[in-house]
Amino acid sequence: MASVAGSFMASLSSHKPNQTLTRASNLNAVSLAISGKSFPSLKLSSAPSRFRVSCAATPETVDKVCHIVRKQLAVPEGTAVTGESKFATLGADSLDTVEIVMGLEEEFGISVEEESAQTIATVQDAADLIEKLVSKK
Amino acid sequence: MLPYFSKLGSKMKIRCFDQKMFCTSAFSPLQLPSRMETHLWYVLPNEVKSQSLLSQYVDLLSPHEKDHVFSMRGDELQKSALLARALVRTTISRYQIHSHVSPTSLVFRKNAHGKPEVIWEESDDWHPPPLHFNLSHTSSLIACGVTVGSPIGIDVEEKQRTMKNRILSFAKRYFSREEVEVLSAISDAEVQRHEFIKLWTLKEAYVKALGIGFSGAPFNTFTIRFRAANSRPEDSTIAIVPLEKPTNLTTNWQFAQVELAGTHYAAICRQNDGFPGGESMKVIVRKTIPLVEENRIDSVDDLS
Numbered sequence: 001m002a003s004v005a006g007s008f009m010a011s012l013s014s015h016k017p018n019q020t021l022t023r024a025s026n027l028n029a030v031s032l033a034i035s036g037k038s039f040p041s042l043k044l045s046s047a048p049s050r051f052r053v054s055c056a057a058t059p060e061t062v063d064k065v066c067h068i069v070r071k072q073l074a075v076p077e078g079t080a081v082t083g084e085s086k087f088a089t090l091g092a093d094s095l096d097t098v099e100i101v102m103g104l105e106e107e108f109g110i111s112v113e114e115e116s117a118q119t120i121a122t123v124q125d126a127a128d129l130i131e132k133l134v135s136k137k
Numbered sequence: 138m139l140p141y142f143s144k145l146g147s148k149m150k151i152r153c154f155d156q157k158m159f160c161t162s163a164f165s166p167l168q169l170p171s172r173m174e175t176h177l178w179y180v181l182p183n184e185v186k187s188q189s190l191l192s193q194y195v196d197l198l199s200p201h202e203k204d205h206v207f208s209m210r211g212d213e214l215q216k217s218a219l220l221a222r223a224l225v226r227t228t229i230s231r232y233q234i235h236s237h238v239s240p241t242s243l244v245f246r247k248n249a250h251g252k253p254e255v256i257w258e259e260s261d262d263w264h265p266p267p268l269h270f271n272l273s274h275t276s277s278l279i280a281c282g283v284t285v286g287s288p289i290g291i292d293v294e295e296k297q298r299t300m301k302n303r304i305l306s307f308a309k310r311y312f313s314r315e316e317v318e319v320l321s322a323i324s325d326a327e328v329q330r331h332e333f334i335k336l337w338t339l340k341e342a343y344v345k346a347l348g349i350g351f352s353g354a355p356f357n358t359f360t361i362r363f364r365a366a367n368s369r370p371e372d373s374t375i376a377i378v379p380l381e382k383p384t385n386l387t388t389n390w391q392f393a394q395v396e397l398a399g400t401h402y403a404a405i406c407r408q409n410d411g412f413p414g415g416e417s418m419k420v421i422v423r424k425t426i427p428l429v430e431e432n433r434i435d436s437v438d439d440l441s
Contacts, residue, residue, distance in 0.1 A: 009191075009215045010212070012191065089208050093275070098307075099301050103301065103302065106302075114352035117352075118352050
């Protein structure tokens with residue numbers, strides 16, 4: 001039952017030794033986690049911040065990305081999806097990831113190369129990449 | 138030519154594992170897979186409900202793994218991430234390779250492309266076997282494949298998974314032209330969807346076996362081709378056909394397709410070390426609840 005898992009997983013999370021997860025929007029937060037639960041061949045995970053483009057995406061773009069992600073991953077109502085949200089922690093598997101990229105390509109009329117797609121870790125990353133590709137059109 | 142491929146595609150032998158054979162003790166030593174075998178272990182999250190058991194799983198994890206599990210957004214995702222780590226740790230330890238190998242003692246790292254692997258504690262007296270593993274999961278099933286002497290990639294998908302994009306649009310964007318032709322030739326939408334999912338798992342398993350990441354082997358740079366060994370479709374084998382020259386894609390790989398629990402398609406890819414005539418991979422499937430039980434699952438040949 002989801003509610004049993006819910007209250008239990010919440011109580012389990014007090015086991016974790018590192019209570020503070022720093023998450024700052026402009027800092028590429030150092031991810032200590034090993035995303036080793038599975039190895040999706042297309043992995044949207046921690047990327048060095050040197051790939052971050054200087055023009056930040058507009059809120060409208062971020063919202064559109066959030067909407068596409070929320071729909072693809074069937075994110076429950078109570079779970080927030082924001083610019084900081086990581087695809088991996090929202091439960092995206094490799095097929096979800098590719099579907100999301102395709103959805104973004106269709107929504108914004110762009111084409112995303114595999115190398116670029118692999119550098120996207122968060123919704124914000126995706127939105128920034130979209131702005132960059134749209135401005136190049 | 139094309140209808141022949143699609144006929145092969147839909148008749149590729151897919152083995153159904155959905156009947157319990159027998160339950161083995163969780164603690165008796167288990168032989169590592171031989172070099173001709175692949176072991177496939179899976180757990181169904183729905184079957185793990187005990188709070189104390191989940192707590193035991195948390196205690197198996199490294200601090201980094203715990204951080205990762207609890208960073209997942211939502212309880213079911215956290216449970217799934219927890220089970221995946223518990224599965225891989227208990228599965229590798231299950232072979233009782235050495236007294237110092239236990240679920241908690243295992244140390245993992247990622248290779249240069251992000252593929253997880255074990256760092257073994259070697260000594261003058263002990264060198265670890267060339268054990269390889271790969272994980273895959275859906276929300277309702279988590280699987281771990283184990284081989285000795287060959288890299289392995291696996292992928293599992295729910296049979297009932299639906300796509301948000303139109304299948305042929307998606308295939309045109311990401312698959313090879315030949316694969317699109319095979320899928321396009323399937324007139325029944327539901328059959329097409331099943332074949333699409335199976336094809337996805339095969340391509341994904343191959344790229345994961347290679348261990349060079351999605352951008353190292355983009356899906357449209359190779360075709361998965363079903364090739365007849367003789368006139369019987371169920372004896373067909375799968376070949377990798379690289380589409381670019383030169384290519385860094387190797388082709389000495391063999392595949393198996395299995396159906397798990399009646400609900401999932403799984404593809405397994407491992408190296409084909411000169412077995413004559415493309416002999417089919419021997420796969421031993423075990424369904425498990427880590428630390429509690431395991432059941433070897435017999436296969437029922439399904440020639441659909």
